[in-house]
Amino acid sequence: MEIKKYKTDIIFVIVTIFLGLIIIFSSKLIFDSGFIKDKLNQGVEYYESQVLDISKENLQKDKYIDDIELGYQQIKLKILDGPYKNQEFKVINNISRLYNTKVKQGSKVIASVYITDGKISDIAISSFKRSQVLITMSVLFLITILLVGGFKGLKAIVSLIFTIVCVIYLMLPLMLRGVSPILSSILVATISITVTLLLVSGMSKKSFSAIIGTLMGVIIAGILAYLFGKWGNLSGINMTDAESMMYISENTGLKIKGIMFAGILISALGAVMDVAMSIASAIFEICSLNKNITIRELFKSGMNIGRDIIGTMSNTLILAFAGGSLNVLILIYSSNMSMDRLLNLDILGTELIQGLAGSTGIILTVPITAVIASYLSKNKKGLKI
Known part of the structure; x- marks a missing residue:
């Protein structure tokens, strides 16, 4: 490996690891009341x-x-x-x-x-x-990424670990400290998106386009979940494990309202980031091959590519939520329940709103990223392409 060729990437990796360590060691300053006693x-x-x-x-x-x-x-x-x-x-x-x-x-x-x-x-x-099974599977996963992705695989691992660190050592302590789940999730999403995309694609207009597109996509998904959840009286208190959440809330500063919003932002993050980077990369690649192409033509090309992506990605979060709630779906399907009661179940409403809001965020990420990337790719000022 030529060190000079990967100098910038190595610096980004080191900085990301350093930031992760800072977050880990700072988490105790945010919330340090230890484990909550289990009454049962x-x-x-x-x-x-x-x-x-x-x-x-x-x-x-x-x-x-x-x-x-x-x-x-x-x-x-x-x-x-x-x-x-x-x-x-x-x-x-x-x-x-x-x-x-x-x-x-x-x-x-x-x-x-x-x-x-x-x-x-x-x-x-x-x-x-089962810890040895989980560790072995994790190691196999990391080795697979390294073998297939090479140095980019290493950057992917670092970004993945950094995102996990942000969720566990930053978002959860902030929520338990009493910070709004909405603000906590937006903060973590912003940090994770920025660090991940800069690490993957470097400091460039393409990265900036993907960052803005991803942020807008996940925030739209979260807002939709919040608004429709509030409209349907599904603020989070009706969640599975609500009793445990309320017990934790009694002993910490945890605010139950907004947890569903936070869950949407975090669950949609990866899929929206993938779509945003795909659109941004495609538009910048087209621009580099055809210098005479207009912003309008770039946007049209980006939308054409995006429509193909939407064809499969629109199902991503719906199927993810369905798979995670398969036991519940089996119970609902097997029960002799009227349609009126079925459509008004708390758990069904929560799952549907989460899945539909997340998928809507993915879909709207396409035009948002396409607009930003098309404009920035033709703008000669600022960051390099």
Whole structure:
């Protein structure tokens, strides 16, 4: 690799990493009240454990559901970390439809240890240990990006990690501190969009066009979700997990209203950014090949390209929300529910507004970016193309 050729890109990567570290170390200054006490799980601690032996097993196949067994297992469990490390316990592992954690000898699990008056009163299997699976999948994902994308793949990884850092260490602390979810999400979206597109495309008119187009697209999506959500009395209090959100709100400065708006901005960010950069790149490429082309002709070309993109991208967020709510969709489809009640369900209204608002933002990103990119590509002043 020629260092001089990638000097600017390397500087952008280093600056992005530095900004990410600043955000991480500054998050405690924004919100540092620690974890909120879980009223339902007081006196419960969780430790990595291993199944040493299964002394008895009484399991029967479920009569109605395939691949599910019901009953119990008598197991010997060894705790692998914490104050009870290397201690062995005999545990009854009850297996039901809801808690169906059938273990084998050697299985790594997470054990729930119930503490009463400073002593262990009970131990249960909480879940399988899956962290190694998630880490392996993440590493495979990163390696794939590097192998296919090369140095640009590295920049993509850095921008992805930076966006995750912004959401976790900036947006969430701001929201828990009491800052409006709307302002928090707009701030994070602006920072993420700017850093990501500058990192990918450098300091140029093309990047500026994509940044403005993306910002306008996600803000329009968020505004639509907010307005229609307010009109339909879906301000966020009707969300799934609303009870947990209200409990967190009682103990922090979290404002429930506006969370749906924030969710739209963050969920639409990637897709809108992709559309904006595609349109901007296409217009600047056309301009570089035909210096005599007019702004009007560039805009028309950008719209023609955009219409092809819209054909597939308009489904992106709808399908994403549908996939994330597949269980709910199955329950709704299977129920004997009148059309009037179906169309007025809180959860259905929330999902539809989120999906439609996000897709509308993607569609409107096309003409907005096309206008900006067409004008800037023919403007000889300012940043380089």
